[in-house]
Amino acid sequence: MSNFAKIRPIGRRKDGRPIYPIKGGAPTLIEQRDELVRLLQDPDFDGDVAELLQRADQVTAQIEQAQQRDARLRALQAAQLPAGDPQPQGGQRRNEPGMQPDDQGRQHPVSVAEAFVRSKALEAYKAGGMRGKIGVDFSQPIETRDAPAGTTTTATYPLQNTRVPGVIAENPDYPLLVADLLDQQTSDGTTLEYLRDISGPVTGVGTWNKAAVVAEGATKPMSGPFEFELITTTLKTVAHWVPITRQAADDNSQLMGYINGRLTYGLMYKRDREVLNGNGTTEMQGILTTPGIGTYQPGVGSTDAKLITVRKARTQAELALYPPDSVILNPMDWQDIELDTDDNGQFRVITSVQDAGAAMRLWGLRVVTTVAMAAGTALLGGFRAGATLWTRQGVTILMSDSHANFFVENTLVVLAEMRANVAVHTPAAFVEITFAAAT
Template sequence: MSNFARIRPIGRRRDGRPIYPIKGGAPTLLEQRDEIARLLADDSYDGDINELLQRADTVAAAIEQANQRDARLRALRSATLPAGDPQPQPGQRNQPGMQPDDQGREHPLTVAEAFIRSKALETFRGNGKRGQFSVEHRAAPTGTVTTGTQPQQNTRVPGIIPQNPDFPLLVAGLLDRQTSDGTTLEYMRDTSGPQSTWNKAAVVAEGADKPKSGPFSFDLITTTLKTVAHWVPITRQAADDNGQLMGYINGRLTYGLDYKLDREILTGNGTTEMQGILTTPGIGTYQPGVGSTDVKLITVRKAKTQGELAMYPPTAVVLNPMDWQDIELDEDDNGQFRVIANVTDPGAATRLWGLTVVTTVAMAAGTALLGGFRTGATLWERQGVTILMTDSHADYFTANTLVILAERRANVAVHTPQAFVKITFAAAT
């Protein structure tokens, strides 16, 4: 039996007598450390040195792990949330807007979820639901919420804004989206025509003159950002229910703004309304010729070619649901659908000839809009979707009724009309 295996005292009493460990009791890490250290320092130790060194490494690693765990615990207990950030309440993850996705990850907040989780709503409820407050939310991957009477300066958000997978793709989601710092919007609209008419680039021999491209022509467009808004009444009792609040905001207010924004992007008159793409001078047009029997599926494909010949490759097409229905139900001679092979597949992409398809009743039946949306237009936003709640409206105060108002400020800059093609499905007569 080695010296390491013998029962040795773990200390001594005041009178000098040794203290032995309790029979069957496991020594602590410190006791093991001290015992191993004593044996390592003992020149007369005749046990297995390799085993002793291995035990030393194991105990040292265990002590280091215990120290790290203690440090993390102390740091966690001393951590605090920033001022104004509400502390989570018991069971909060089960409240509306708090649920993670199927993989346990937090999802980007919707407008309604940002409103429900805002400090402003908590304060409003704590004050007996008196006065007025607002919460602004921008549809970005990491939603930004600002509260107060005047919203803070927005953050520049380039690129396409990702859509919530539970909601259909919107026309606004096809455009490049930027943030405006003021209320007046000025931009240059290219009226030069197709690139094929002004692009004079050519191979030039050494020493020869280089060709000049052109002519170019631009119009300076000056407009203002437009406000889209609407409101609904809600009882004080419903204002205490997070689920009902989210239903009002998502189901009525936000959807209403999104629908109106899509209509403005397509058909706004550009004066009292936003600038619509279809009402912008200079966009391309395509209509089947006289006597043509082309079905809508073929018409879209030929319009795509026209867009490509203008050197602005199309990326998407916007259709009325009735026209999209005709395209999806188009069958070949064997009764098979041409567009989709499996009608029961919910994950089937909504695409046609490589183009993203957006269906909306904002597009008139019998027509469609095809184009390079990000190339041709930009949606400028001064203010994201802002939700306001107040008890100060007409006689609603005495009726225990509140008002929820939703608004946004934006406009569309159609800077390259040649990137779009308006399709008319009926053959010319």
């Protein structure tokens, strides 16, 4: 069959013969367009006009598609990388840990480790032979992961093949939730001054509320004066460091493991303990060591279960006019509450062990478990209303060889530190619980 026979006719002449766009082969788009224009302009054309118009629409669409393709090609050929952006190797950009975009596709770092690895300061430090020290300051929330401990060398920790994440390291990431319960603000200085409210119906200090119904023309009662105590303290530094060889520091993946696993996580772990138990002088101000917080303990000989004790402590907080939102428990005490059963062996807190993975709540309160809370005690309160975590310096990562004889040993110090303190401005918003001794 000839090429001519494969071409679809676009009409017929008066004598019945078919009309083809051109003779001798498949026409180009331009040839088809010109032939269609000629036929549409022909006043003597007596073929199928509807078919002619349909064919004209098809050719028009094909030409427009070809134009769009040509425009995309020219735009792609004209595109250039910004100055300083390294050219991809092998046509694809390396997908190294810490260098990939986050879950939303953003190219900026999503953790302290990734930001440090990508920082210009580290790039310049490596270019200068890793001498002296560098510092990079971060104040954004961070992610935490674990990594092996000790000084890493290329001999004891050789390069490994890339592996899909999912293997838990030797120490699991414990949830750090205590500090997240507080209102968090940024401080502009190193000294922190705030007013601590020591008035209220529970403390009995001050004429807290004298509001009353007043007859027309009568003198209105005066409340107060409200009683406040001026507290002056300083922001405390929390820090620690690890050694790492120059060779290992040049491996970004190992460096990220150090920063995430041992340094940034360790700071958050310590901060949680300070929020609860800091002595307020050489350490942060802990909520449990703040004068004026409420206390609740079942009476002598009480057999109240722990879940009942928490409910009664909530009532005491509500009587202080500071409705609680959360309760912090030691994991052992939370275990006793979850395993509490009625006379029929049914769990009181959860109806089925299959629900144990749901959000932990008790009497409408968010439950936070941490080993920073001593077993046999708990802290209940309105955390955002009662205290603020002030931070002057977020997590800062420093690297230097200026330590002992590290310079001649090709060893670097990687140090992480932060400065913060807790202002417990409304002690009455908290209730410390002491559970009844087991019988």
